[in-house]
Amino acid sequence: MLTLYYAPKTCSLAPFIALEETGAPFEPYRVNFAEGEQNSATYKALNPKGRVPALATPQGVLSENVAILAFIAQTYPSAKLAPSDPFAFAQMQAFNAYLSSTVHVNHAHNRRGHRWSDDPAVVEALKTKVPQNMADCFAIIEKEYLKGPWVMGEQYTVADAYLFTISNWLEGDGVDITNFPKVLAHRQAIQARPAVARAMEQHGG
Numbered sequence: 198m199l200t201l202y203y204a205p206k207t208c209s210l211a212p213f214i215a216l217e218e219t220g221a222p223f224e225p226y227r228v229n230f231a232e233g234e235q236n237s238a239t240y241k242a243l244n245p246k247g248r249v250p251a252l253a254t255p256q257g258v259l260s261e262n263v264a265i266l267a268f269i270a271q272t273y274p275s276a277k278l279a280p281s282d283p284f285a286f287a288q289m290q291a292f293n294a295y296l297s298s299t300v301h302v303n304h305a306h307n308r309r310g311h312r313w314s315d316d317p318a319v320v321e322a323l324k325t326k327v328p329q330n331m332a333d334c335f336a337i338i339e340k341e342y343l344k345g346p347w348v349m350g351e352q353y354t355v356a357d358a359y360l361f362t363i364s365n366w367l368e369g370d371g372v373d374i375t376n377f378p379k380v381l382a383h384r385q386a387i388q389a390r391p392a393v394a395r396a397m398e399q400h401g402g
Contacts, residue, residue, distance in 0.1 A: 199223040200253040202243070204230045205401035208301060209250035210365075212265045213400045214358035217392035219273035225399060263293045266355035278355045289349055289356050292342050296359050300338075303330040304366050328371035335367065339377045346386055361387045 201216060201223055203209035216223045228234050228249055235247045244251040244260050252259045252268065259265050267290065270279035280286045306323040338360070342348065348356040364384050367374045374381050387393050 200226055202226045202228050202240075202249055202251040202253070203400060204228045204235070204249045207249050208262055208359075208362055210396065210400050211262055211355070211359040211362040212250050212252060212269060214361070214393050214396040215266055215269045215278060215355045217396040218278060218358070218390075219269060219276040221273055227401075261297065262359060263290065263297050266293060266359060270355050277352065280349060280352060280354065285349065289354055292348060292356050293359055295334075295342075296363055300331070300334045300363055303327060303334060304363065304370055306330070307370055331367060331370045332372050332376070335364070335372065335377050335380055339379050343379045343383060345379055346383065348383075357383070357387055358393075361393070 199216070199221070201209070201212055203213055203225060204227065213225065228240060234240055235249065241247055243253070243258055246260055248260070250260070250262065250265055252265045254268070259268055267279065270276070274281075279289060304327065307327040343360070344350040347353045348360055360380075361384060364374065364380050374384070
């Protein structure tokens with residue numbers, strides 16, 4: 198049995214959606230951020246980074262969405278959540294890595310600037326760049342990466358769950374999603390999927 202450690206309003210929604218898409222049983226465990234559970238000794242023994250998501254498997258614990266999403270897709274190949282062609286799989290991973298290493302980091306400057314500076318003025322300066330940085334990222338996604346209707350074209354993959362999760366943050370980051378019609382159409386299409394509705398209801402946020 199898999200256990201997904203998650204928290205509402207975080208990127209852990211992506212693997213939650215992916216697991217729901219597989220139809221496989223898993224145990225969701227909500228990490229109580231309000232009480233600082235992510236920093237507890239118990240949770241850090243599981244994930245020393247003190248963040249979500251984390252996925253406990255019979256082989257051990259995985260962290261980082263890029264790894265978790267690939268694991269889910271490859272563990273449940275019948276769900277067809279990743280391309281079988283090695284080059285196409287690498288393209289999907291490149292996209293997921295961009296979301297993780299660049300887009301999510303730009304978003305984090307809005308609320309977690311203290312990770313990069315102890316100077317309050319710098320923290321505020323980081324916030325002011327968030328709308329531009331996020332818009333720039335989504336301009337690249339709109340033009341270069343979102344093939345349509347899904348990220349990889351006709352095949353729905355774990356990359357779609359990840360993009361959906363992060364695109365839902367745009368309004369809060371001061372970005373008008375209507376400037377990105379393909380991303381908006383993607384959001385609307387994925388919201389109509391039953392697995393996504395189930396995941397959002399359970400995940401919260």
